[in-house]
Amino acid sequence: MEDNNIVVIYGSDAFNNTYKILQSLNIAKDIKSCSRIGIKPNLVVSQKSELGATTDPEIVRAIVQYLQDNNHKNIVILEGSWVGDNTKRAFEVCGYNAIAKSYGVEILDLKGDKSITKEVGNLNLAICNEMTKIDYLINVPVLKGHCQTRMTCALKNLKGCIPDSEKRRYHTLGIHKPVAYLNTLIKTNLVIVDGIYGDLDFEEGGTPLNMNRIIACKDAVMVDSYVCELMGIDIADVEYITLSEMLNVGSTKYNKQNIIELNGNEKLELPQRKNDIIKFDNVVEKDSCSACYASLVHALTRSNKKNIKEKICIGQAFKNQKIDDAIGIGKCCNQFSTYVKGCPPTARDIIEFLDDYK
């Protein structure tokens, strides 16, 4: 396969279609013998893939099967769930422990790993040590919308490869810039996008959509650009994609000839997204972590709390601020006279708090 090809296979058979796409790309020839191969799914939360947030384990099982069939044995599955969730629970709930056991591959919770800090651009960014030992990285994100960055796919999936403290800090740095620079520190060699079930609106799932496809590409910038097109998002509106291109992580430029559909007759068109960046007139958001903001969005959009009029503040910029005329969300707002405990609080915590408010 050329590096600038995007290969798509339609259908819901995650195992066989992943195996076919890997065979058609002849990926095995790209990997040197004895390489340590990392497989990085998206297990942002402990939910089964059918709910739209996490990578279908059958895709990862097919990747492992394909690699072992081609005599690649040094394989590790690595992930660190988002702030507030437990990767080990996600491995179990999402079916990854069973894969690791039956195929005899390593599985690592990156939340338990030490980190190494590297200077890049004018930033110091910490990445998990284990990522420095990987020779060939297969990035296996889910095609999803995101309430802060519009979309998330391959480039942002690497946020699971940094310590939790860094995940929080990225939001104080505006999220886009550190995500782009992170992709200069950790190189993705191949992206396999889970487009079986995704969620066009929410990173944490809950409104799953059967999109019936798997997408492969060697260029993380290009595949994210293609996914933007599928979702009806202008690439220029997702700053970490254009910045990654400027940093030579990959290219946003492709044309129809670059898109190879292995079975185009089974194609399904995607519906339009309902949400763009989600904002509320009464919410003041400054540097909030994704998990925290997602809980608030969930509480305000999926409950009967839509019509709350009180001012609500959320984010790390509110640390140590004494505020009496607003509701604070999360531990960062613990100097407010009224705030929801937790770091992050769950959507249920926020809904219950708002139920009891007044």
Ligand code: SF4
């Ligand atoms: S309270 Fe929310 S915004 Fe503050 S650090 Fe915790 S998760 Fe992040």
